[in-house]
Amino acid sequence: MAGETERLSWGELLNPLTMGPIQQLGLLGVAGLFVVPVVAPPIRTIQLAGALFFATWVMSWDFVSGYTGEISFGHALFFGVGGYPSGMLNLHLGVDPWIAAPLGALTAAIAGLLIGFPSLRVKGPYFSLITLVAPLIVISVFRFSPDLTGGELGLVSVGRVEKLSAIGPIPSPGIDPFAGYYLALAIFLLSAVVFIAITRADAGVVFTAIRADEVALAATGKNPAKFKLFAFVVSALVGGFAGAMYGHSIGGFSPSELLALVVSIEVIIAAILGGMGTITGAAVGGIVFHMLRVALRNADTVSIPFTGIEVELVIPLLGVPLGEIYLLLFGLVTLGFLFFLPEGIVPRAGAEWRRRRSPEGEAVPDGGETAGVLAVHAWLDELRDLLGGDRR
Amino acid sequence: MPTGVGFASYVLVLGALYSLIAIGFTLIFGVGGVLNLAHGALLAVGAYAAVATVSLTDSIVLGAFAALVVPAVASLGLYVGMIRSVRDNPITVLILTLVVAIVTEQVLLQVFGGQELVVRNLVSGEFDVLGGISRHLGVMFVVSWLLIGALFYFVNETRTGRAILATSMSDRGAALVGIDAERVYALTWLLAGGLAGIAGLFLAEFSVAHPFMGRSPLILAFAIVVVGGLGSIRGSVVGAYLISFLDQAMVSFVSERLAGVSALVVLVVVLLVKPEGLFGRELVEE
Amino acid sequence: MSSEARTDAGSVETDRSFDPDDGLLVAEDLTKRFGGLTAVDDLSFAVREREILGFIGPNGAGKSTTFNCITGRYPPTAGEVYYRGERVTGAPAYEMVTRGLARTFQAFRPFEDRTVLENVRTALVPNELFSTSGLRGETRAEAIELCDRVGLGDALRRMPDELSHAGMLRLELGRAMATEPELLLVDEPFAGLAGSEIEQVSALFEELREAGTTLIVVDHNMRGLLRLIDRAIVISFGELIAEGTPEEIKSDPAVQEAYLGGEV
Known part of the structure; x- marks a missing residue:
């Protein structure tokens, strides 16, 4: 098999001209994103900026749950634990948002570590329950001290949090569509690069192996705990940073935007619809879901x-x-997807395209048709066992 | 919030109410092996059934009766109509009952409107005991515990009750000794519905009635049931009182704003330390 | 432990104590209890370098439990494990692999979501958070070579659920060998294999030994095993009942009793 054992150089790997058609399409899409503020009305630009932030969150969820199979039902915890400290630092202590946001991200990373630990000890559905409850606890704690956190209404009820000046001073007191949008785009692209880089590298192989069979993975010399914690920390770091940036630009710091269960659920739905375990599917799903x-x-x-x-x-x-x-x-619709189109839109589209191009039916090496959905099925199996499926 | 006696009475009554809700929830799980997410909605159905009956007949007794019967029948109908055919797939049941819950809430919303209804107390006045406990709290407490006691006796002593226990362990084994598992399941759903209905009426009396009133009790019941052990009646009662006590303590002595947190915290702690709960699965042997 | 000293050939001393240096792998008074059940009871043995040691016992004797304790799947209730003279009792599975001890699984555990080649490549991935060994094809050649060695050269692109029973075993071996172990523990390899396949796999084990690997082969079926191994340890009900060469084992009355007329 000629070329089987050849090693690619970085240049060959990343050359847009030699990439597969799906990747090229993706790059075209990214290029398109750059020109949106120029061609679209401001209201659309702002909406798309929101979509980009949301898509970043979705990617952060997919990075953990789509890959390692540890399904988090409360990922908003990280968005809020990243956002709120940043907003509060700025509001109460006057810290510049550009400094406060990374600090918020660090706080979120710690939260990621804290949430990651139970995943090492506790079975799938039980862990998911913990992730469901954690943000609710935080919301309650926030309600407890409204002078600090603004309670139900968010920081806006305490005072005015400084907005970022992304590309230059914001000319009007309102939201500058251009600055806000390009900030969102920058964060989205940066996050996408981080997530894609890690998941396409060896860590991604280990993540999916954790999902497939953790015991077998340990038997090949990898420490599953290390990789799981890594996944949570990185996911939380990025999600938290995005949360902080969102609050300091086009959005605000309130439980309904950053911590609510609805946010966590919407993130999951968007990831499933777009295609779990792909990052790119999550990105597309996030943008489409938000705009819809x-x-x-x-x-x-x-x-x-x-x-x-x-x-x-x-x-x-x-x-x-x-x-x-x-x-x-x-x-x-999502449930329908889970049962009839489990791999999501993006991988399915990719598989269809591949099928049309090479009718001989080349086997997709990463098991493309079931990537990510195996996580859901495994989780459902565990839930079924817990609910007593095999008692009879 | 009054001290001492008031605190104790709240804890005792709420504990009893939550026990009722949790027991119904855990019965369906312990016997049928499925989680019924419509359980919370049945609470609301019970409360509104009572309200509707009282406004039609002006009889409190009939209202209470309606609160017991209507959700029980609805629950049975739900089982026979939808759940029975997908009983072996707990995930599908989960989804179905969730959808039913949402639809029920929407229907109640449309029929009765979204405003919070204050439900007239079953009995008014106070008992001349311990400095005056409001009578309706006392009635709720007594009735709830009568129900709990009756349930306990029923499950452990009577033939039908033991049939439920047997079916919860193995419906094939139960069939071998002549127990019709289908009847048992139907009975369980009926019972659970009735319990939820009465609890719903009491809860509405305790605070207010509105179409979504079943949501937080459901979450609380879920937490209680996980803490007490899925499938354990004893566990449900113990868990309910534990959480009721902690919650009231939080609200009274720390801050009103921390309502509901203690339940969540206890839930997380239990999940981390002993996910099977305090009593494991009493209705089912591992 | 209640066994008395026996005086015939292949006798078992009651007092088996080992130094940590008595072998590549030394287990001392290994005990594992699950609730009220004692699965492994005061088991001691030493594995010599470059031998092929057979670990034999009827089903339920505690063979897999012993090795789950040793390979780090769970810690023993009591006793010690030494590898290369170092105490490794209770060390987690991935650490044992790093030290040089690899294992296969009796109930096969392939990664169902990837091809045979990818399964082996996953085993080759280093235990590091930031590594790109596979991205540009570095480990691909190595993975292909491993697959060839275990006889899966034609099945690189297949998914595990398309493999035959023998194929799955080969995959288990390929993955274990990817970690370049000094000591390889094979859990019941011959179950379900046809005679020719048993020979092929045995030949592979001999090859490995020639290349410097020590092997422990666990099985309950002695037929395929006795020709392959240098030495054997027999356990029953969690206790060691015999030790010696295949001939000694075959004629040991305790062993025959344990198998109660089974294939010896």
């Missing part, structure tokens, strides 16, 4: 083209407007 959600939330009616008819978006029988139960609908 924004569209649904703001749309009361849909106008059918050419007819001038406006249809009210309401669920029949219940009379509930679509915007209120979008989460339920998304949840149902």
Whole structure:
């Protein structure tokens, strides 16, 4: 097999011209992201900036849960534990946001370590329950000291937190779409590079091996605990940094934006829809999910083209407007995905493309069709066992 | 928040209420091996059934009766209609019951509106005991414990109750001694629904009724059941009182704003130290 | 331990005490209890360098438990384990591998989500957070060579669930060998193999020994084993009942009794 044992140089590996078509498409997409503020109306730019922050969070979730199989139901913990200290440092102590944000990220990294430890001891679903509860505890603690944290409403009720001046001084008291967007894009790309680099390197192989069979992995000389903690710390670091940056730019510091269960769940849904265990799927899923959600939330009616008819978006029988139960609908769609399209959109699209290009059916070395979803199935199996599936 | 007697009475009553909720939850799990996420919604159904009945008939007794019967029948209907066919797949049950819960809440919302309803106390006035305990709290406490006691006796002493125990261990084994597992499951769901309904009525009396009132009790019940041990009635009661006590202590002596935290913290601690809970699975042998 | 000293050939002394340096791997008074059940009871033995040692016993005798304790899957309840003279009792699995002790699993545990080649490559990945050994193809050649050695050269692109029973065993061996062990512990390799396959695998073990690896082969079926091994230890109900050459073992009455008419 000629070329099987040849070693690639970095130049060959990263040359855009020799990359596969999917990768090239991705690069084109990234290039497209750069020109958005120029071609789109400001409101869209801001929305897309929000989507980029959200996608960063989704990638951070996928990095842990999609790869190692430790399913976190409360990843918002890291966004909040990264964001709030940064906001509070600035608000109460006047620390510059550019310094406060990394400090917040460090706090989040510590939280990552703390959450990582239970994953070493406790079985899958039980660990997930712990991750579910942790942010709720933090929210309660925040409610306890509203002078420090602003309680339910967030820091805005305590005072004004300084916004970042990303590319230059922000001209108006409001949000500068350009600066905010490019900040979001920078963070998104930086995070993507970090996550992709780590998961495509050997660590990624070990992560997925943890998901597949931790005992067997240990038998090959790797320390599973080390890698699990690493995954959590890096995920928390990036997620926390993004949380802080988000609060200091286009968003704010409040439980509903940074800590709420809804945020954690939306992150999971976006990752599953985009494709677990890929990072790129998470990125796409995050952006698409956010934009869809924004569209649904703001749309009361849909106008059918050419007819001038406006249809009210309401669920029949219940009379509930679509915007209120979008989460339920998304949840149902996700469940459908889990059962019928488990690998998510991005890997499925990739596999379809590959199939069309090489009909001989080359085996995908990383088991592309089941990457990530194995984590879910393994988790579900553990849950089934816990619920007594085999008692009878 | 009053001290001493008031504190104790709150703990005792809430503990009893949460026991009722948790027992129903753990019964379905212990016997059927599935988690019923619609359990919380049944609380609301019970409360509103009572409210509707009282406003129609002006009889409190009938209202209480409705709170018991309507959710019980609804629960049974849920089992027979949907759950029975997917019983062997606990994940599907989880999802189905979650959807049912949400739909139920939405229906209640549409029919009764979203405002919080104050439910008239079952009995008014105070007992002349220990400096005056409000009567309705006393009634709630007594009735709850009567139910708990009856349940305990039922499960351990009566034939049908023992049938439930047997089925919880193995429905094939139970079948071998002539127990119809299907009947047992149906009975369990019926019972759980009734318990949830009464608890819902009491809870509504204790605070208010609104369509989403079942959510935090469900989370609390979940925590209690994990702490006490999935499938253990004893564990549910112990866990309920433990958490009720801790929660009230937090709220009274530290800060009102820390309501609910202690339950979560205890949950995390238990999960880290002994995930099977205090009593393991009494209804099921490992 | 209640066994008295026996006087026939292949006798077992009650007082078996070993120095940590008595062999590459030394187990001393190893005991493992699970609740009320004692799976391994006061077991002591030493493995000499470059030998092929057989670890034989009927099903449920405690063979796998012994080796789970030694290889770090779980710690023993009591007793000590020494590797190269150093105390390694209770050391976790990955550390034992780093020290030079590798194992295969009786119930095969391949990584189901990757090909045969990727399985072996995963074993080659170093225990470091930041390493890119595979990204540019460095370990690919090594992985292919390993697969060839264990006879999986044609199956590189297959998924584990497409492999035959013998193929899965080879994969287990390939992964274990990827860690370049000094001491390789093979857990019940011959179960389910046809005669020719047993010969092939035995030949592979001999090759490994020639190349300097010490082997412990665990099995309950003596037939395939006795020709391969230099020495054997027999255990039953967690206790050592015989030790010696294959001939000595075959004629040992305690061994025959333990197998109760089974294949000896």
